[in-house]
């Protein structure tokens with residue numbers, strides 16, 4: 001197989017050229033980022049943001065506003081966010097309650113804790129695992145770390161950063177170790193890298209049948225080399 005020297009910064013530049021530079025995130029507030037994670041399920045990013053905008057409009061996005069809002073006003077937003085909207089009304093209320101009871105309604109002091117403690121603290125919220133906690137710490141510009149969602153993780157594993165392990169957490173750690181010395185200490189770059197890797201995973205590097213023939217990264221992709229280059233050559237040589 002052809003040895004490939006992976007360069008994350010070049011990869012992010014190639015993605016930015018292909019998809020265009022990402023726009024500003026809809027929010028950089030830690031509590032709103034948690035709401036954004038929980039307001040929708042299995043819908044597009046556009047639909048998720050519409051649901052979030054609806055929540056802002058009809059219920060508000062501060063913990064005390066969510067707790068004071070009527071069930072129906074929150075439901076207007078969660079209905080836009082896909083299946084089981086009633087469950088997500090309860091989920092958003094639960095999130096608001098945790099924010100009030102454990103953080104006095106303000107999560108910003110938690111972001112200033114040492115990194116492991118800050119992650120652990122954010123994980124008190126439902127649906128917030130290590131990747132989401134890292135994303136929140138990145139988007140709030142608290143720590144310059146590249147939190148990855150499942151799409152971004154899949155892209156990096158296929159490219160050849162780290163390796164697929166027995167479970168998601170171990171794979172996540174393997175990729176984080178592999179990219180660690182290639183990160184820029186630049187929040188703008190890291191946020192764009194997160195968004196672009198996610199977009200690439202959703203649009204071309206899909207879970208099933210990635211559209212490698214259209215991919216701007218294929219020349220430096222281990223999966224592509226393995227699947228479309230090395231194997232056919234090996235077969236041809238052996239025949």
Ligand code: SF4
Nearest residue numbers: 205212215218221224
């Ligand atoms: S070449 Fe295929 S597997 Fe590799 S990054 Fe592109 S879409 Fe994903």
